[in-house]
Amino acid sequence: MANIKDVARYANVSVTTVSRVLNGHPYVTNEKREAVEEAMEALHYRQNMNAIHLSKGKTRLLGVVIPFVDHPYFSLLLNGMSKEALHQEHTLVLIQTNYDAMKEVEALEMLKYKQIDGLVIASRSNTWDVVEEYTAFGPIVVCEDRSSEVVSSVSIRHYDAFYEGMKHLIKKGHQKIGFCIGRKTGTNSNLRYQAYRDALHTIQATYKEDWIFTNCLSIEDGERVVEEYQSLVEKPTALLVTSDQVAAGIRMECQKRNIDVPEELAILGFDNHPLARALDLSTIELPLHEVGRKLVISALNDNETIHTQYGFSLIERGSV
Amino acid sequence: MANIKDVARYANVSVTTVSRVLNGHPYVTNEKREAVEEAMEALHYRQNMNAIHLSKGKTRLLGVVIPFVDHPYFSLLLNGMSKEALHQEHTLVLIQTNYDAMKEVEALEMLKYKQIDGLVIASRSNTWDVVEEYTAFGPIVVCEDRSSEVVSSVSIRHYDAFYEGMKHLIKKGHQKIGFCIGRKTGTNSNLRYQAYRDALHTIQATYKEDWIFTNCLSIEDGERVVEEYQSLVEKPTALLVTSDQVAAGIRMECQKRNIDVPEELAILGFDNHPLARALDLSTIELPLHEVGRKLVISALNDNETIHTQYGFSLIERGSV
DNA sequence: ATATGGTATGAAATGCGTTTCAGAGCAAGA
DNA sequence: TCTTGCTCTGAAACGCATTTCATACCATAT
Numbered sequence A, B: 001m002a003n004i005k006d007v008a009r010y011a012n013v014s015v016t017t018v019s020r021v022l023n024g025h026p027y028v029t030n031e032k033r034e035a036v037e038e039a040m041e042a043l044h045y046r047q048n049m050n051a052i053h054l055s056k057g058k059t060r061l062l063g064v065v066i067p068f069v070d071h072p073y074f075s076l077l078l079n080g081m082s083k084e085a086l087h088q089e090h091t092l093v094l095i096q097t098n099y100d101a102m103k104e105v106e107a108l109e110m111l112k113y114k115q116i117d118g119l120v121i122a123s124r125s126n127t128w129d130v131v132e133e134y135t136a137f138g139p140i141v142v143c144e145d146r147s148s149e150v151v152s153s154v155s156i157r158h159y160d161a162f163y164e165g166m167k168h169l170i171k172k173g174h175q176k177i178g179f180c181i182g183r184k185t186g187t188n189s190n191l192r193y194q195a196y197r198d199a200l201h202t203i204q205a206t207y208k209e210d211w212i213f214t215n216c217l218s219i220e221d222g223e224r225v226v227e228e229y230q231s232l233v234e235k236p237t238a239l240l241v242t243s244d245q246v247a248a249g250i251r252m253e254c255q256k257r258n259i260d261v262p263e264e265l266a267i268l269g270f271d272n273h274p275l276a277r278a279l280d281l282s283t284i285e286l287p288l289h290e291v292g293r294k295l296v297i298s299a300l301n302d303n304e305t306i307h308t309q310y311g312f313s314l315i316e317r318g319s320v
Numbered sequence C: 001a002t003a004t005g006g007t008a009t010g011a012a013a014t015g016c017g018t019t020t021c022a023g024a025g026c027a028a029g030a
Numbered sequence D: 001t002c003t004t005g006c007t008c009t010g011a012a013a014c015g016c017a018t019t020t021c022a023t024a025c026c027a028t029a030t
Helices: A004-011 A015-022 A030-043 A049-056 A072-087 A101-112 A128-137 A158-171 A187-202 A219-230 A244-256 A274-278 A288-299 B004-011 B015-022 B030-042 B049-056 B072-087 B101-112 B128-137 B158-171 B187-202 B219-230 B244-256 B274-278 B288-299
Strands: A061-066 A091-096 A118-121 A140-142 A152-156 A177-180 A238-241 A266-270 A282-285 A307-310 A313-315 B061-066 B091-096 B118-121 B140-142 B152-156 B177-180 B238-241 B266-270 B282-285 B307-310 B313-315
Touching: A004 A015, A004 A030, A015 A030, A049 B049, A061 A072, A061 A101, A072 A091, A072 A288, A072 B072, A091 A101, A101 A118, A101 A128, A118 A288, A128 A140, A140 A288, A152 A288, A158 A177, A158 A187, A158 A238, A158 A266, A158 A282, A158 A313, A177 A187, A177 A219, A177 A244, A219 A238, A219 A244, A238 A244, A244 A266, A244 A274, A274 B274, A288 A307, B004 B015, B004 B030, B015 B030, B061 B072, B061 B101, B072 B091, B072 B288, B091 B101, B101 B118, B101 B128, B118 B288, B128 B140, B140 B288, B152 B288, B158 B177, B158 B187, B158 B238, B158 B266, B158 B282, B158 B313, B177 B187, B177 B219, B177 B244, B219 B238, B219 B244, B238 B244, B244 B266, B244 B274, B288 B307
Parallel strands: A061 A091, A061 A118, A118 A140, A140 A152, A152 A307, A177 A238, A238 A266, A266 A282, B061 B091, B061 B118, B118 B140, B140 B152, B152 B307, B177 B238, B238 B266, B266 B282
Antiparallel strands: A282 A313, B282 B313
């Protein structure tokens, strides 16, 4: 494979000049520039990325702190990150934490010792000041709504999204509304719970504690929800489900038990997972793929702190 | 970040000795080995991958020739490849060919000019001798059943898988069986067609031309199939569908049109895509994810030619 | 006693770009 | 005429680990 030296020799210039052409620096006469370009063409020259990054002091590694990867929310996020990482010729270093704060610190230490170029924290476990301490060592991005001077962020308006979902169900005539959620606590869960109560408040409706189904992560959980639903004396007429995977389980189980969707039970999912399309589930699309990509873009940007917020969009299908 | 020089200085040895310890070479006394290990610990030393690969002359890039990525077969394959590439700290260079032979040659030329470390051809367009010419320049792996001396291969027993599917339908009492397939021609399609006829032959059954649905790639295609199916005078009682995505479309459309599955029409899919699990579709699982990983592993192995064949497994659910 | 060969070690070359520094040429301003 | 300040160019240093080569020591084998 031809290298920069070969090109320089062929074009009768120094390697510095070739490097200048390669990097679009000024201070190269057209004459030499053209000679270099010709030489590159003739020799089938391609830059050696390893040499570039070695020279520039980059590791080409990007740390990703993530609690687990087998949940649709995180797997969609990870998909987006992978895609962008591939695009930017970076390798993701997955640090699965299971919400263990010490594991997260290990990842931060990797940044300190320059073992990674940047760090994405998909779900934070440590307190804010611990994280901020490490920003001196490289770019850090969190996936939550936080306007820090030193840490970039990419977030989704979870409150608004949930509120919008509630409004949609209410508009369709529902008053007895329940919801399914993953963790009971956590920033996002709290926001959603708040949105739930606020929305019900606008129509003076109340809710029962057992209309709130927690620990809903998988298709199986959705099936379980239907089972519990059937044993209720007073049943909700609609469910807001924070994961399409769970919504899919619910819809399938309803079919088995001859519960009419949406007449008897309306279902509104989240994420717009391919499953939702297949099962004709109405859903609120969260641009998780986009968020993932933006996380990587932000983490690879060493110059500025970026704050991005993403919206959502309601996709009406046949389950509401 | 500490480098090999720092470690050498700290341990009072030469960089060569540190490199020997790092790479497990013999000819290092225990005394020095321990000193080096201590130094690495003390200095938080991590090897710089860019320097290693630059030194070893690797690009850390792996070419992937693929006709398109939006088809479930290829996207599952690609998923597996991505995962393994990530694992092995390599970046995939996607060369989407749309079955254009010239594009494929471009990819082979990249190998020639050492722009990539190896090449995976997920679906070949050029003749065999064209491909073999390039093996001198680096490892090439194809995804088809071919026992070459110089090109590695990873394949699935498509004939057997299809035949097994037919046998299953026959065992369930079906005689009038149709099938859905992507391309009408191609190595795999031919194998499947052969298996179809061979299986029908064992029960002296015949088939109608219009029980064979071609161009079946997406959910929409599945919906189209049902439409065509309903207009048939003599209808098959079972369909073997070479993609779960299509099978999902069929099942959903059947539901809309009140065609009972499996009583009126049995459906047996392929791939064991998550969709199949969600829609309770019987399917023949092809280990595409594993195949993808093995493709990458084989392509990154420069020393030997590897031939791997994968089987399949029938997953019985409620659609047959 | 001498040749032979394995063990152990380090200096230096190598892979390939980027970046710093020094200097030459030239035009505008003092 | 003499600065001052671009514009343009290339030599050399640098980033980090691997690998080749040279050398020295020690133990067998002859």
